[in-house]
Amino acid sequence: MKIFFKILIIFFLSVNSLRAETFSLLSEYNFFQDIKSQVPNKGVIPYHIANPLFSDYTYKFRFVSMPDNSVASYNHEKVFDFPIGATIIKTFAYPVDDRNLKKGFQLLETRLLIHKKEGWIPVSYIWNDNQTDAEIKYIGKTIETSWIDKNGISQNVRYRVPNINQCKSCHQINKVIKPIGPKGRNMNLDFLYKEGQKNQLEYWEFNERLTNLPKRKIPKPAIWDDESFSVSERARAYLDSNCAHCHREGGSAGNSGFYLSLEQNDGVALGIRKRPVAAGRGSGGMAYVIDPGKPEHSILLYRMASTDPGVMMPELSRSLNHKEALPLIYDWIKEME
Amino acid sequence: MRNFLSKIILIKFFIFINLTGSLLSNTIQPGPLSYEEIQKALILSKPGDIIELGEGIFEFEDGLSLDVNNVTISGEGINKTILSFKNQKSGAEGLMITSNGVTLKDFAVEDTIGDAIVVKGANGINFLRVRTEWTGGPKESNGAYGFYPVQSTDVLIDGCIAIGASDAGIYVGQSERIKVLNSIARYNVAGIEIENSFYAEVIGNISEHNTGGILVFDLPDLPQQGGHHILLENNIVRNNDTENFAPEGNIVGNTPNGTGIMVMANQFVEIKNNEIKNNATAGILIASYQDEAEDKNYNPIASNIFIHGNSLINNGFNVDKIRASPISEVTNGKVPDIIWDGVVPFIEWIGLRSSQRIILGDNYSDSDTPIFANLKLMTKYLISSLHKVDTNYENYRGELNPIRPVIFEKD
Numbered sequence: 001m002k003i004f005f006k007i008l009i010i011f012f013l014s015v016n017s018l019r020a021e022t023f024s025l026l027s028e029y030n031f032f033q034d035i036k037s038q039v040p041n042k043g044v045i046p047y048h049i050a051n052p053l054f055s056d057y058t059y060k061f062r063f064v065s066m067p068d069n070s071v072a073s074y075n076h077e078k079v080f081d082f083p084i085g086a087t088i089i090k091t092f093a094y095p096v097d098d099r100n101l102k103k104g105f106q107l108l109e110t111r112l113l114i115h116k117k118e119g120w121i122p123v124s125y126i127w128n129d130n131q132t133d134a135e136i137k138y139i140g141k142t143i144e145t146s147w148i149d150k151n152g153i154s155q156n157v158r159y160r161v162p163n164i165n166q167c168k169s170c171h172q173i174n175k176v177i178k179p180i181g182p183k184g185r186n187m188n189l190d191f192l193y194k195e196g197q198k199n200q201l202e203y204w205e206f207n208e209r210l211t212n213l214p215k216r217k218i219p220k221p222a223i224w225d226d227e228s229f230s231v232s233e234r235a236r237a238y239l240d241s242n243c244a245h246c247h248r249e250g251g252s253a254g255n256s257g258f259y260l261s262l263e264q265n266d267g268v269a270l271g272i273r274k275r276p277v278a279a280g281r282g283s284g285g286m287a288y289v290i291d292p293g294k295p296e297h298s299i300l301l302y303r304m305a306s307t308d309p310g311v312m313m314p315e316l317s318r319s320l321n322h323k324e325a326l327p328l329i330y331d332w333i334k335e336m337e
Numbered sequence: 338m339r340n341f342l343s344k345i346i347l348i349k350f351f352i353f354i355n356l357t358g359s360l361l362s363n364t365i366q367p368g369p370l371s372y373e374e375i376q377k378a379l380i381l382s383k384p385g386d387i388i389e390l391g392e393g394i395f396e397f398e399d400g401l402s403l404d405v406n407n408v409t410i411s412g413e414g415i416n417k418t419i420l421s422f423k424n425q426k427s428g429a430e431g432l433m434i435t436s437n438g439v440t441l442k443d444f445a446v447e448d449t450i451g452d453a454i455v456v457k458g459a460n461g462i463n464f465l466r467v468r469t470e471w472t473g474g475p476k477e478s479n480g481a482y483g484f485y486p487v488q489s490t491d492v493l494i495d496g497c498i499a500i501g502a503s504d505a506g507i508y509v510g511q512s513e514r515i516k517v518l519n520s521i522a523r524y525n526v527a528g529i530e531i532e533n534s535f536y537a538e539v540i541g542n543i544s545e546h547n548t549g550g551i552l553v554f555d556l557p558d559l560p561q562q563g564g565h566h567i568l569l570e571n572n573i574v575r576n577n578d579t580e581n582f583a584p585e586g587n588i589v590g591n592t593p594n595g596t597g598i599m600v601m602a603n604q605f606v607e608i609k610n611n612e613i614k615n616n617a618t619a620g621i622l623i624a625s626y627q628d629e630a631e632d633k634n635y636n637p638i639a640s641n642i643f644i645h646g647n648s649l650i651n652n653g654f655n656v657d658k659i660r661a662s663p664i665s666e667v668t669n670g671k672v673p674d675i676i677w678d679g680v681v682p683f684i685e686w687i688g689l690r691s692s693q694r695i696i697l698g699d700n701y702s703d704s705d706t707p708i709f710a711n712l713k714l715m716t717k718y719l720i721s722s723l724h725k726v727d728t729n730y731e732n733y734r735g736e737l738n739p740i741r742p743v744i745f746e747k748d
Binding site: 138139140142158160163164165166168169175249252254255256257267268269273274275276277278279280281282283284285286287299308309310311315319 | 373376377379380381398399402403404425426427428429433435449450451452457458477478480481482485487488503504508510511556558559560584585586587588628631632
């Protein structure tokens with residue numbers, strides 16, 4: 001009898017620890033007041049970042065949930081230190097018609113990064129056809145869909161929901177999983193809250209969600225498509241957010257020695273006159289990652305402009321070209337000496 | 338009460354089956370759902386699990402990945418279980434492994450859009466009787482690498498076959514403690530390539546019909562460089578007669594057509610008891626890195642290369658005049674089997690310092706012309722009027738301590 005009791009306890013404990021990790025439905029977390037319209041519950045803060053990763057023109061709705069009375073700690077160049085129990089929430093969606101967002105969105109997936117004692121756990125939920133809830137999926141999925149773009153043209157896309165290994169490949173640094181977006185230099189922006197427009201950092205601090213905010217004035221981040229910044233500032237901002245999660249020391253592309261984070265200053269590491277190593281046909285017959293002044297001879301631009309899975313960069317999250325970003329990288333390389 | 342207990346027992350039993358299900362044999366067969374089944378098994382696997390793949394052709398549109406330690410993926414044979422990526426639509430490679438201690442055995446990966454099998458940052462990886470192949474023959478559009486462990490340790494490749502890679506069939510880069518044994522590489526640009534790596538043995542392989550048979554390279558501007566302690570022993574390196582089909586820009590694109598063994602910018606390489614036959618440019622080529630490199634930590638010049646006991650037959654009969662122009666310019670007619678470019682640091686060239694570069698033991702050649710040539714390219718570039726190729730074998734004769742066997746950490 002005693003033994004059975006013990007087994008029972010062990011059983012419930014193990015089931016509980018599994019349950020505590022993840023729910024099978026997104027709604028079970030109670031993050032949203034209105035899940036379909038992505039209206040968060042009280043205490044779940046929506047935010048945006050200065051330079052998002054291009055993901056086949058999807059819109060992304062970002063939120064963070066933190067346990068009551070817990071705070072994140074500010075870092076400028078790294079991601080904030082979030083408390084255990086925090087969850088970063090990101091929903092990917094296509095607008096029905098990008099010219100008129102009032103027509104609504106098709107929600108594709110909602111990704112969570114859940115901060116556990118043992119580290120950050122990535123998990124993705126795929127939205128059902130009725131858009132009433134999303135269900136957990138570890139192995140990814142291909143969603144063939146379409147939307148009407150800003151020019152009124154219907155675009156087809158083979159959207160890939162990443163599997164958990166693919167989540168890790170971008171989010172891992174030295175085999176430790178971390179969020180990528182919410183770092184100080186990416187968050188110093190205004191956001192339209194239901195209370196009105198406010199600076200995100202000030203809003204988080206005011207609501208006791210952020211500590212260690214520096215007293216000095218925090219610089220405004222360069223934004224890749226804001227032409228008030230220089231071409232170089234915009235290009236580096238774009239490459240930082242679209243490439244550097246892998247192309248950094250300890251990242252998935254750490255073996256390339258080609259590093260694109262904003263803090264990188266070494267010319268060769270940035271690709272300038274750096275020769276390809278393991279690029280295969282990704283080299284496109286060119287000698288350098290960046291051939292200064294010659295964008296048409298630069299592997300970087302060649303791979304960004306490709307949609308061949310054996311050539312294109314980034315390897316994940318993209319099947320279409322980011323048409324608006326290619327001229328920026330072109331101009332950046334062109335103006336180099 | 339009794340009833341209640343027996344219910345618990347039943348439930349418990351049911352759970353036991355569920356939890357241990359993965360330990361029981363549950364072979365995945367080819368079929369329309371096999372991608373999901375395999376990827377799910379890879380993700381939900383636990384250390385120690387064996388994922389068994391049945392006989393037949395699995396057709397995939399997306400890449401597969403594994404990130405759980407000590408998992409085995411096992412097929413039913415190198416020609417029986419085939420993972421075909423002919424219609425691949427996403428993923429830059431066929432199979433990506435990022436965990437430690439994984440064993441891959443008895444299956445083939447075919448026609449991936451990029452590399453076939455990539456292993457990144459693993460402590461321990463075993464490839465046993467695995468084949469990677471591009472089935473359309475050597476083509477520039479083939480993926481770069483067949484076997485591609487990088488930044489890994491304790492790498493074992495045994496009994497494998499690599500065919501058709503547009504860079505290297507078996508490539509080990511920026512790794513430490515490596516054994517490439519009893520494998521076959523054909524119709525690749527480089528058959529077997531050890532790059533920027535420490536402590537490798539390449540023993541008992543056949544490398545034929547590639548552009549270059551076995552390459553030992555070191556390149557600048559990478560996190561790990563300064564390749565050293567590489568043993569090439571008892572390999573058959575013959576008939577490397579496939580024209581270089583690497584996409585331009587890649588370093589292997591510089592490999593001359595018909596190269597047997599090529600060493601570039603490594604230290605302590607022992608080339609021992611190999612059969613090197615019918616390679617049109619050269620049997621053994623020792624070279625420095627020729628491009629400019631700004632990297633101050635990089636040593637572009639090879640040293641302590643010990644060549645002995647090799648059988649060198651019918652090499653150097655038709656030099657690649659484009660990629661090996663220095664050879665064709667400085668030699669007339671049949672080229673010696675062993676060629677060294679003769680590039681040394683300037684201070685060594687003017688005679689203020691000396692160090693061991695090339696050390697020759699006994700090597701067998703069927704040729705009655707010189708076996709060895711130091712091209713003395715430094716002299717050629719600096720004072721061309723004094724330039725003369727040195728083919729005096731005895732000037733380079735010597736002995737070097739043998740390279741010790743590689744011992745894996747887990748051994």
